[in-house]
Every structure is written in structure tokens, then in C-alpha cells.
Amino acid sequence: MEVSTIIRYIQLLILGSFGIGLQAAEVIDLRMWRAPDHTRLVLDLSDSVEYSSFLLEDPHRLVVDIKSSFTYLSFNGLDFTDSSISGIRSGVRNGDSLRIVFDLTSAVVPNAFSLAPNSEFGERLVLDLYDKTGSPQSQSAEPPATRVETGARRDIVIAISAGHGGEDPGSIGYDGRIKEKNITLAISQALYECLEKLPGYKPVMIREGDYYVELKRRPEIARRNRADLFIAIHADWYRNSRARGVTVYALSGDRADRENSARVAEKENSSDLLGGVGGDLALGELDDDVALTLVSLQMAWSMEQSLIAGTSILDSLAGVTRIRKNKVQHASLQVLNSPDIPSILIETGYLTNPEEALRLSNRNFQERMALAIADGVTSYFYEAPPVGTLVAWHKENGVIPKSLTVKRGDTLSEIAEQFGLTVTELKSINGLQGNTIQIGQVLELPGNDSPLTSEHKIQRGETLSEIAQFYRVSLADLRAANNLRGDRILIGQKLIIPPVR
Ligand SMILES: [Zn+2]
Structure with a gap:
């Protein structure tokens, strides 16, 4: 036992002898993330707590009172760069309550809630401090972003939602170290880069760094950007290390696949897929029957499109990785979460499978996967481009x-x-x-000057057969794609990686 632990133990005993300590919760740690529009603070607790919070002005402060609790944390020396916090103080209140005062540099809109233990963390109290200018309230009142125009022809907008983030690590890999939140962000960024290069497409990142965006806000951000398609990127988890392969879920009301939908709903809290009520429709003003009809029409269209887009992406992914389910799976929704944007969720592979976890952590493979997803997206839109888009114009004019x-x-x-x-x-x-x-x-196709291929730069110690195995391509295909006779390769040499057959 370390000295600090012994001291803690003695202090607990003392607290206990005053009759207040046995149920006292300790605030063990404080973690902080900065998102573009808010600061998230997470208090790690030894037990669940009752709490209350209020704001003070001149100067701006947030006060959080936590009942029957204590802390040994020192809040000095924390880095508050870019956050709305300038300092944190704590003290005992009413004998057994802990009061934490957050000194603020500007007004915030706080949102406090507790989180139950998960595989990595115990009980937590989360404080989201939304910047006054960027609070959820003021954002929902903003006019929708205008579409990016190319002449009179707009871009197709793809919302990319990297699953989890910040406080929420998502699935943990087989090694206890790989975190889903980092994999999803890397693949999302690679997808962003692919789409950004394509004329007629405008990707939008739902989150751009290691912070959490609430599930219900993700489709809102997509909607504000007038997204044509919402793609959620995830990586899977299973209790054994054998489960493997990509699964694509499409927004659907179909309950045919109960097992899967229940599973994904539980694991991903599938509101990632749910549009949430509303959009531009003010349903409250409509007759119930009319409202219901409009919502079902909208839903029917979105679901159908989600399935078609999902199938196109799944078919492309079949060229780079193993497919777990041969068909797009349905993720069912609660009826009132009416989606207005076709939405799909891609489980890119299993982090509990060492082979897949290593591939998904590799930059080259992430790019290859992103390229395949982008290819699926473009074939879906080329098939039936939205009216008024550059892609529609291309198609009409034979480009x-x-x-x-x-x-x-x-x-x-x-x-x-x-x-x-x-x-x-x-x-x-x-x-x-x-x-x-x-x-x-x-x-x-004609006019092509940059064929869709992925590249691998050879690192020290790699062999041709290892590289072939890594990308799941045959050695013969890899040799053929690079005009190689033998197995001789050089460090720094770039290999073209052909599609998987
Ligand atoms: Zn996930």
C-alpha cells in the first residue's frame, strides 16, 4: 500500500468516526476536454452522488454542491487553455458536502448529469459548460448554413460522424489500449480527405477532435449543414477474439432483424442513426393525421435511401476488407425519432480481434477503407443525384x-x-x-489520370508476403500490380495495393 493510500484510509476512518464517512463518495479525479462549443468536465467518483449546481455573476462562477462527499484533489496547476474556466476551488460545506466553485472567464450554459460505471470508468458526474455564444439553445435558433454553390450547382453534403470521443472511449481493443474513439476519428478524417478532393462533394465532420458530441446533437449538426447523407463510423467489440468483419447498418423501421437492431441500439445507443423529430417541419402546427402522414413519407424515403446507400458502400468495402454480414442490416428506431436524412452506420471491424484491430490502427489501411467508403458514396449519388447538384449536372452532361x-x-x-x-x-x-x-x-474510365488505388510505403523489416497478408491480397496480385518478378523490395519504395478478390 502506498503512503498516500494509507493516509487516505486513515482519513476515511476519521470521517467515518464522525458518522459521515461510510457513505461518503470521494471525488477521485477530474478530467477535462475542450470541444468547439463547450468545455466538458468529468468528475470521477467512488460512488453515486446527489448534487446541485447554480450560476453566479460578477464575476461568472459555476457552483456545484455534492452531498456527502469529499476530495483530496488539488485543482491547482490544471491547464485551462481555450476553456471558459480560469480556476477551480473546493471546500467543505455543511459538514459533509463538497462545494466546487468554477471561476469562469465568460458566461456559460451548464448541463450537469451523472454517468453510470462502464468498462473503463466508475460513477461520474459530467459538467458540460456550453459557451454562451455557442450554446445548444442559441445554435438551434441559428439559420441553417447555406449550401456551398458551384455556379448554380450545389455540392452534395456528407456528414461524417466519428463515433464516441472524449469521455466516451467506445470499445476497447483486445490489448486494453486501442480505443474505438481514436480509430473512428482517424477513419472519419481519412474519409473527409477523400471526399474533399472530389468535385461536387462537401464533407462535414460532426466531431473534429477528441471530445464528445451528444448523440442527439449529431443529426442536428448534419441537418444544420443540410447534409444529403449521414455516415456514422464505429468499430465493433465482442466477447471473444474471433468475431470479425465489417457490418453496415441502415436506418430502418423494419424490425426484421431484431437481434442485431437490439444489439446495436444497446451498444451504440443507436440514436446516432436517429434523425430526431423535426427538421424544417413544424409538426405542432399540423393536424395529427397530416403530421403523421408527412413523417411516415419522409421516413419511408430516408429508409429506402439509407438502404441503397448502405448497399453501395458495403459492396465497395467488399473490395478491401472482410464482410461480416452480406447484406445491409437494419437498425430499427422508435417511431417518433423521424429521420429526415438518409443515415448509415458502419462498424468497420472488431477491435477485440487482434488482426483487425492492428489493421484498423494502421494509417494506410484506414485510408484504404476511407477510399472504399467514398467510392460507395459516389456510386450511390451518381446513380440518382439530387436535383440541382454538380453531380446531377455532370451526369446530364456526360461528365x-x-x-x-x-x-x-x-x-x-x-x-x-x-x-x-x-x-x-x-x-x-x-x-x-x-x-x-x-x-x-x-x-x-475515359479522362482518368488518377486511378483509384491505395499505396503502401515500405518500412524497415517488412516483407512482401507480410504486406500481402496485411491487406488480405494475394502475393501474386501484389506482384502483378507492381510489376515485380521476385520478392525483392526496398525501404521507402511505394507499392500499389490492388483490391481484394
Ligand atoms: Zn461504437
Whole structure:
């Protein structure tokens, strides 16, 4: 036992002898995150507590009273950079209550709530201090962001929601160290970079750093940005290390897959997928029947689109990773959470599976996965582009994407027809001899100067077969894609990684 622990123990005994300590909760730690619009403080507690809070002005302070509790924490020396806090003080109140005073640099809108223990943390008291200018109240009153116009043709907006963040680590990897929140952010950022480069697309990040965004606010942010599609990125967890593969969930009212929907709802609290009531519709002003009809029409459309988009993305992902479920899964919703944006959730793989966890932690693989998701997104939108978008204009005017990934059921003649080419033209552009194409194969289209491939820069100690194994491609395919005869490779050399067959 360390000295500090012994002292603590003695102090507890003393507190106990005064008849106040046995149920006293200790504030063990204080953690802090800064998000663009709020500061989150988390108090780690040894037990659940009763608390109350109030604001004071001149100067601005937030006072939190926690019943029957104490702390040995020193709040000196904390870094309050960028936050609305300038200092924290604590003291005993009414004999057994703890009062914590937060000195503030400006007015805030506080939101306090407690969190039950999870796999990593015990009881917690969370204090979200929303900046007065960026509080949830004032944000919902903001006019919706205007769309980015390209001439008269707008961009298609994709909202990317990196799961979890800050206080909420999400799933923990097989090694006890890999955290889902970091994986989801990395893949989301890679997806952002892919989409940003594409003409006609504007990605929007729901969270940009290691902080938490409340589930119900995520679709709100998407809606404010007039998103055409909402993509939530997650990584999975299972009690054994064998579970593996990607699963794509689509927003749906269908209860056919109860097991999965209940599971994802429990684990991800699937409101990530739920649009929340409202959007631009002021339902309160409408007759009940009309309101219900409008909501169901909107929902029916969003669900159908979610399924089509999800299928397109799943088909693209089949070219880079293992698929757990061959079809898009349904995540059912509570009826009143009416979605107005087609929404999908991608479980990118299992962090409890060492092989998948290592791949998902690797920058090259994250980019490869992001590329496949982006490819699924663009094929979905090219199929039926929203009216008034640059992509719709491209399609009408025969401007075609630079490449496409072969999906299940595709044939050369169908692809050629879709892009106004003859089969012979398509074959000659791609140097194809026969008429066979593989799922995941990338076909170049006319005007293409940067085919959709991913690269791997060789590090010290890597071998060709290890690299092939890592990306799940065959050694022969890897050699062929790089015109290699033997297994000789050089550090720093860049390899083209072909799609998985
Ligand atoms: Zn998750």
C-alpha cells in the first residue's frame, strides 16, 4: 500500500468516526476536454452522488454542491487553455458536502448529469459548460448554413460522424489500449480527405477532435449543414477474439432483424442513426393525421435511401476488407425519432480481434477503407443525384467519374452502357483481354489520370508476403500490380495495393 493510500484510509476512518464517512463518495479525479462549443468536465467518483449546481455573476462562477462527499484533489496547476474556466476551488460545506466553485472567464450554459460505471470508468458526474455564444439553445435558433454553390450547382453534403470521443472511449481493443474513439476519428478524417478532393462533394465532420458530441446533437449538426447523407463510423467489440468483419447498418423501421437492431441500439445507443423529430417541419402546427402522414413519407424515403446507400458502400468495402454480414442490416428506431436524412452506420471491424484491430490502427489501411467508403458514396449519388447538384449536372452532361470499382452483379456491358462506352472501348482503356471482371476491381474510365488505388510505403523489416497478408491480397496480385518478378523490395519504395478478390 502506498503512503498516500494509507493516509487516505486513515482519513476515511476519521470521517467515518464522525458518522459521515461510510457513505461518503470521494471525488477521485477530474478530467477535462475542450470541444468547439463547450468545455466538458468529468468528475470521477467512488460512488453515486446527489448534487446541485447554480450560476453566479460578477464575476461568472459555476457552483456545484455534492452531498456527502469529499476530495483530496488539488485543482491547482490544471491547464485551462481555450476553456471558459480560469480556476477551480473546493471546500467543505455543511459538514459533509463538497462545494466546487468554477471561476469562469465568460458566461456559460451548464448541463450537469451523472454517468453510470462502464468498462473503463466508475460513477461520474459530467459538467458540460456550453459557451454562451455557442450554446445548444442559441445554435438551434441559428439559420441553417447555406449550401456551398458551384455556379448554380450545389455540392452534395456528407456528414461524417466519428463515433464516441472524449469521455466516451467506445470499445476497447483486445490489448486494453486501442480505443474505438481514436480509430473512428482517424477513419472519419481519412474519409473527409477523400471526399474533399472530389468535385461536387462537401464533407462535414460532426466531431473534429477528441471530445464528445451528444448523440442527439449529431443529426442536428448534419441537418444544420443540410447534409444529403449521414455516415456514422464505429468499430465493433465482442466477447471473444474471433468475431470479425465489417457490418453496415441502415436506418430502418423494419424490425426484421431484431437481434442485431437490439444489439446495436444497446451498444451504440443507436440514436446516432436517429434523425430526431423535426427538421424544417413544424409538426405542432399540423393536424395529427397530416403530421403523421408527412413523417411516415419522409421516413419511408430516408429508409429506402439509407438502404441503397448502405448497399453501395458495403459492396465497395467488399473490395478491401472482410464482410461480416452480406447484406445491409437494419437498425430499427422508435417511431417518433423521424429521420429526415438518409443515415448509415458502419462498424468497420472488431477491435477485440487482434488482426483487425492492428489493421484498423494502421494509417494506410484506414485510408484504404476511407477510399472504399467514398467510392460507395459516389456510386450511390451518381446513380440518382439530387436535383440541382454538380453531380446531377455532370451526369446530364456526360461528365463521368474517373474510375469505378466493380460491384457484385456488375457486368462489363452494363458498365459500358452506363457510361456511354462500347465494351471494346472499356476493355481497351483498362487493358482487359477477356470479359471477366472481379468484384473490387477498379476500372478506369475515359479522362482518368488518377486511378483509384491505395499505396503502401515500405518500412524497415517488412516483407512482401507480410504486406500481402496485411491487406488480405494475394502475393501474386501484389506482384502483378507492381510489376515485380521476385520478392525483392526496398525501404521507402511505394507499392500499389490492388483490391481484394
Ligand atoms: Zn461504437
